[in-house]
Amino acid sequence: MEDGGPRIRRRVSVRKRNRGSIESLCVAPAPAELRPSEDLEDEGAAGRRRRKTGSPEPAQENDSEEDMFNDYDSFTENSFLAQVEDLEQKYTQLPEHRELVTDSAIKGLCSESMENKLPVFAVNSSTDPETNQHIKNQSAADGPTGPEPDSDLLFDVPSSQILYFERIQNSSNDLGDQSAKERDRNSHKSPNEEPAFSHQELPQPNDDLSEARASSETSRRKSIADHLKSAMAGNATAQTPVFSRSKHLKETLLSEEISVARKAMESPSDDLGPFYSLPSKVRDLYAQLKGIKKLYDWQHTCLTLSSVQKRKNLIYSLPTSGGKTLVAEILMLQELLCRQKDVLMILPYVAIVQEKIASLSSFGVELGFFVEEYAGSKGKFPPTKRREKRSLYIATIEKGHSLVNALIETGRISSLGLVVVDELHMIGEGSRGAILEMTLAKVLYTSKTTQIIGMSATLNNVQDLQEFLKAEYYTSQFRPVELKEYLKVNDTIYEVDSGAENGMTFSRLLNYKYSDALKKMDPDHLVALVTEVIPNYSCLVFCPSKKNCENVAEMLCKFLSKDFLNHREKEKSEVIKNLRDMGNGKVCPVLKRTVPFGVAYHHSGLTSDERKLLEEAYSTGVLCLLTCTSTLAAGVNLPARRVILRAPYVAREFLRRNQYKQMIGRAGRAGIDTVGESILLLQEKDKQQVLELINGPLENCYSHLVEELTRGIQTLFLSLISLKIATSLGDLYQFMNGTFFGVQQKILLKEKSLWEITVESLSYLTEKGLLQRDSCGALEEAQCCFHITKLGHASFKGAIDLAYCDILYRDLKKGLEGLVLESLLHLVYLTTPYDLAAQSEPDWMVYFRQFSQLSPAEQNVAALLGVSESFIGKKASGQAIRKKVDKNIVNRLYLSFVLYSLLKETNVWSVSEKFNMPRGHVQSLLTGAASFSSSVLHFCEELEEFWVYRALLVELTKKLTYCVKAELIPLMEVTGVLEGRAKQLYSAGYKTIMHLANANPDVLVRTIEHLSRRQAKQIVSSAKMLLHEKAQTLQEEAEELLKLPADLPGLGASDTEKV
């Protein structure tokens, strides 16, 4: 990247001079790794043994989708460390070289003097004749065909690593001789070069000396601990002895680079070091993984704003595809690597969280931080406390809120250095907006050191948000790829033109020869519009409803030329085959007809496996057209050359400008397309309204905190009191003043004061038995405190919608009187989400059929709930019913029949057929039930009387979460592995996370059907990340167990020292 140019050039010259020594570095072990060869052997053998016997951890979570974009080559091919690894592998594959490594290892270990080890790392040419001789012999023996060190390697060594080699040499050559150190360091500089990191000089001599001694002592102690750790971690931390060495080398190099970067950041100078206060390796990774070689000007400006440097809160807004993510990612990496704080990134949907996990796992693996998923039912509360590495939590809005609650509860909120919110405008959208608002308000209130950054493409009333977040604002109109907006009315296409009188200018007339039949079937000329771009370019057609998506896809295929069938024919038939495999032999008839033309529909009626497959096929160009609903615009990142909006409606509602902007924003994405265009089809009658929409301002976003009563302000108060963030009326009022609602209160609810709203909500919670007011005595009203009741605490812990918490309590209580455990039905009923039941309408014939097939015990469940066969029978035959039956219970029981069948059959397709319910809906019911089941579990954990449910619900939650054969569960823990893929991997012999983490992506591509190289790499790096995370957690647990308790009776201070 361009910034820091002179420094980069200077470093290249340093690299050239030091070339030879790096070669020796690459073939010799690192000092820290030097140990007897048996150790290495043992560890490898132990690792292998563990691999064989290791049983997978019980899985907990499910449901994922893969990253669809960032289709660039992985770091494993290009990075410096990967090359070191390759080279090392090449050498160690040869038996002679194994000897060389172990010889020098033993020698290094036995040697008293550091000098013997140093030449291995020295930047100047190696002084170890034996090592050099080995290298020479090696080359000679290999002859022309033997592996040679990569001669270009040197040019890829990041500058800070050169610095590191220098420092290693300096500190080791003579621990006390600072002047020698200085000399040595300066000897690498040309006369007119400035020191590379002049602002981060090494410590003063004396400090340095003691520090060096202390650090040598610490490292001696640490090495014992490390040894213990690595023995415990076994296979989890070391694949083979070879990998173990390079892993260690990697970590040491990087940590040194980071410490250099950290010092750069702490220094008062404006120098941002090699790459925005980050190690140069980050810059290299962006180039290698994402193909980003230079920051856009605005990105540079934004990152160097003085407010950003001072870590002030920030909101920034740019058009879609403006490159907002990169700025946030750089700031996140600064926080993780240089400030050593955890980071929370909040994204709107599960699919996007998973996309981000897949794309950032490689950064985590390379740079040494954890990437943790908090979406769907994944995520640990409170998060595991990490001692050595920091965590990047990537979360949905709901999970982000729970995470912040858990951090506050455990007194760890200040460990969170940064919260990033993508699509900040979502703060104005319903109950999810209210949750986002609560999360941010809590962070603002409880942690003054946590920085908040929000970004969006569609913000209007930024001042309100700025006031709420106390944030600076940055905006620009930059869009790397021009987006041309068109409107189509009848046969005419107009270009949107803000300069024109009515906001549009004539562009062209459509002149297609349509047959009468075609005209009738396609009055909007969709066939003509799409064939202008497909099959060579991609096209998205947004439709108002799901059914319309399917109809449009079918209609288009009826009229597309047969030539379309030939385009990537083989790959399309693979897609069909894959769809059939996923459906256990069944393919959706619509897709069966449209996919051969390169066309598919995309909406929530598809299973997540199908969606993912179609997205992948679209992003690789096998499919060229998707008909989709508006959710795709805000969901996964699927770009297009042309975006067509079939009508200015979403369902029956007129399109909003924010939605319009999001949808057209899919066209012309940077790095994928060079141009982009959107066409909105409209009828004459809608013209005026559309022109207002196109030319008007973006909609304002407004707080939903108070509007969403039970899922807004009431939930907020319950949690504030439970977490003891604010317990008195005065403090709660104060808190409300600091919310987004507080800022907008005068616009939103003129008739009531904030004080009245606060008092009202508290009274409601008290009446409901969730709060209790302490006796105030002579205190002023504002000082009156509240405390949470057991029911209130359980509802808070279970994140239960307060509208349902008392019904849930009653249902569970009643269940205690006669829980039927002969089948799972009764338990499933208790964890079927109330809100879904309220929205559903049973198919009474199906209901009756299913009812009559119940076993006597299951019929007993229905009887206990008050639902009789005769009632269902009457409903099915359309007879009038006089007896009053609770509709909510009847509907809920129907949904539990669906879930119960799913648990028995583990086949979404057959259940979907049996219940005449779209397969996507069956799947979302399952996801909802899994999540509610875990909520009910947390609810029960807080209430003594429900102890009996706890063990039962742990198991049930697991069953609902995966709902697959048990053997697939470990594989599905890996982000991006869904059921279909898990089945393939399992039958190919990849049965555990360890298998996946150690898999070779090339082999995976060869052995697993329909798996692209990019997907294979992402699966491997996500598995590596997960494995690493698990291993680290175990290590830390083990260390915790082995620690001497500080309060051990009879243990004096001197004893502690001895231990």
Ligand SMILES: Nc1ncnc2c1ncn2[C@@H]1O[C@H](COP(=O)(O)OP(=O)(O)OP(=O)(O)O)[C@@H](O)[C@H]1O
């Ligand atoms: N400096 C850059 N050089 C080249 N490509 C870039 C650069 N910055 C970002 N990109 C690429 O541009 C594309 C769009 O970026 P990004 O997803 O950050 O957009 P966005 O502003 O978040 O848009 P949206 O509002 O639609 O989410 C991505 O593929 C990203 O890799």
Ligand SMILES: [Mg+2]
């Ligand atoms: Mg974005």
